[in-house]
Amino acid sequence: MGFRGAAVLSATSFFIGIQFICFNVDYRILYRPLTDQVIDDGFQFYTTFFNAPPAIKALLHGFIGVGFIGLLTKLHAWDDSAMFFDGTSLVAYIFAFAVYMSVAIPSLRTIATPAEGNTRDDRIEAMRVLSAGNTIIIVILAGVLLLQAGEEYARRAEAKELAKIIEAEKKAASAPQGKKDQ
Numbered sequence: 001m002g003f004r005g006a007a008v009l010s011a012t013s014f015f016i017g018i019q020f021i022c023f024n025v026d027y028r029i030l031y032r033p034l035t036d037q038v039i040d041d042g043f044q045f046y047t048t049f050f051n052a053p054p055a056i057k058a059l060l061h062g063f064i065g066v067g068f069i070g071l072l073t074k075l076h077a078w079d080d081s082a083m084f085f086d087g088t089s090l091v092a093y094i095f096a097f098a099v100y101m102s103v104a105i106p107s108l109r110t111i112a113t114p115a116e117g118n119t120r121d122d123r124i125e126a127m128r129v130l131s132a133g134n135t136i137i138i139v140i141l142a143g144v145l146l147l148q149a150g151e152e153y154a155r156r157a158e159a160k161e162l163a164k165i166i167e168a169e170k171k172a173a174s175a176p177q178g179k180k181d182q
Contacts, residue, residue, distance in 0.1 A: 004074045008089070008148055011067030015096075016141040018060060019134050022049070026131035034124070042127045043111060050112035064100075067093055085151035089144045096140040103133035 025045045028038045071090040075082050107130035111123050 004070050005148065005152070007066050007070030008074065009145070011063045011070060012093070012141050012144050012148075014063045015060075015067065016138060016145070019138045019141065022131075022134045023138065026134050029128055029131040030135065039124055039127070042131075043123065046108055046127065046130065047112040050108045064097060068097075081151055081154060085147050085154070089147045092140050092144050092147070096137045096144070099133050099137050099140070104130055104137075107133065 022045075025042050029042050032038060068090075071086055071093055074086040075090060107126040110118060110126035111130065114123055
């Protein structure tokens with residue numbers, strides 16, 4: 001694995017790590033009884049998340065960009081491995097980014113800075129949608145990691161098979177040739 005693969009893995013792992021931190025709150029929102037304590041904890045967590053310093057947001061979005069650049073440069077090789085593994089990873093990564101931009105960001109805004117007329121029920125619903133979106137992102141990014149691991153496995157398996165073929169050809173070439181019938 002080279003620099004491009006490491007860029008994809010580090011960016012994806014960073015982004016999925018952020019999502020797993022959020023999953024501590026999301027799990028209680030999605031799969032536990034929705035009590036006032038759970039709701040207040042969710043509001044507080046996501047408000048803090050939304051109001052993070054710009055440097056933190058820049059780091060998060062920068063890592064997302066590193067993942068895109070890594071996948072695009074890996075796809076540039078355009079061999080079978082790149083088409084299947086990296087192409088699918090890029091599509092999945094774009095889908096995760098689309099869920100982040102279309103679900104997570106608007107839901108965070110609704111939770112942290114509700115517009116005039118938004119009720120507590122609207123904020124709770126936004127938090128539930130955000131939790132579901134975060135769970136979807138976790139699954140998609142896990143798929144990207146699995147595809148990248150599959151690509152590395154396929155490359156190593158191919159290298160082993162090529163080494164076996166080369167070894168067999170060397171043995172065949174060095175074996176004494178039988179005399180032809182005269």
